Amino acid sequence: MKRGRCETPLNDEKLLRWRTDFHKALSNPIRLQIVESLLKGERCQCEIFPEIGLSQSSVSAYLSQLVRADILNVRRDGTRKLYSIATSRIFRVLASMHDLATETLA
Amino acid sequence: MKRGRCETPLNDEKLLRWRTDFHKALSNPIRLQIVESLLKGERCQCEIFPEIGLSQSSVSAYLSQLVRADILNVRRDGTRKLYSIATSRIFRVLASMHDLATETLA
DNA sequence: ATGCAATATCGGATAATCTCGATATATAAA
DNA sequence: TTTATATATCGAGATTATCCGATATTGCAT
Numbered sequence: 001m002k003r004g005r006c007e008t009p010l011n012d013e014k015l016l017r018w019r020t021d022f023h024k025a026l027s028n029p030i031r032l033q034i035v036e037s038l039l040k041g042e043r044c045q046c047e048i049f050p051e052i053g054l055s056q057s058s059v060s061a062y063l064s065q066l067v068r069a070d071i072l073n074v075r076r077d078g079t080r081k082l083y084s085i086a087t088s089r090i091f092r093v094l095a096s097m098h099d100l101a102t103e104t105l106a
Numbered sequence: 107m108k109r110g111r112c113e114t115p116l117n118d119e120k121l122l123r124w125r126t127d128f129h130k131a132l133s134n135p136i137r138l139q140i141v142e143s144l145l146k147g148e149r150c151q152c153e154i155f156p157e158i159g160l161s162q163s164s165v166s167a168y169l170s171q172l173v174r175a176d177i178l179n180v181r182r183d184g185t186r187k188l189y190s191i192a193t194s195r196i197f198r199v200l201a202s203m204h205d206l207a208t209e210t211l212a
Numbered sequence: 213a214t215g216c217a218a219t220a221t222c223g224g225a226t227a228a229t230c231t232c233g234a235t236a237t238a239t240a241a242a
Numbered sequence: 243t244t245t246a247t248a249t250a251t252c253g254a255g256a257t258t259a260t261c262c263g264a265t266a267t268t269g270c271a272t
Binding site: 014015016017018019020021022023024025026027028029032033070087089090092093096097098099100101102103104105 | 205
Binding site: 213214215216217218219220221222223224225226227228229230231232233234235236237238239240241242 | 243244245246247248249250251252253254255256257258259260261262263264265266267268269270271272
């Protein structure tokens, strides 16, 4: 009985959790702004947090949260950490969300 | 200086708020389940809340929240209230979110 | 090793969310 | 008008989120 190449068929519970965690991560204006500020490319925390206007510790925690939600990637660059949007699929969802918002508010 | 048919050009602040409110509304497993249960069509609260397994008052509040976030529509039908997904654009966003989740977890 | 700059973590204060039971309101029917 | 059903609102306790300053850690250069 072939069912595709997935051994453990996608658990609905896990799927639901992942989706709510995704939404929770973007349910805060600061975090959404951080993500939006990465649409044009990779940036380090040291660039992000002064322009956000929140303490370094808060922005650090927010960035970790966004990474845990699979929304951002991190990589080291010497003493810094560079953050970027995890996958092109995230771009697509963000774009469709922006469209939904503008059309709904229009 | 023509700028399209929108008098007050879309305020970024309002847009950001709407988007975070949208995500917040879907950041709870119960609320996401409620929305998903409406994918097949309109239903009343009296159908929804027993299968959700939460108190009537909680589900009532959640439904109002989803309406306020422009995710659901309501209409009266006698003593009941029928809820449905607000627009087809919501369907599209939900579908793209489902795809993102399954692909990310795969 | 020492110092510096970037990032992470901890403890805590305040605010928001979740959820309930109890109660109030609204609609329709008898 | 009274009753029954569906929905809404209130008050409260438990949990979680938000944010900070202080402190720890990490990696690089000197």
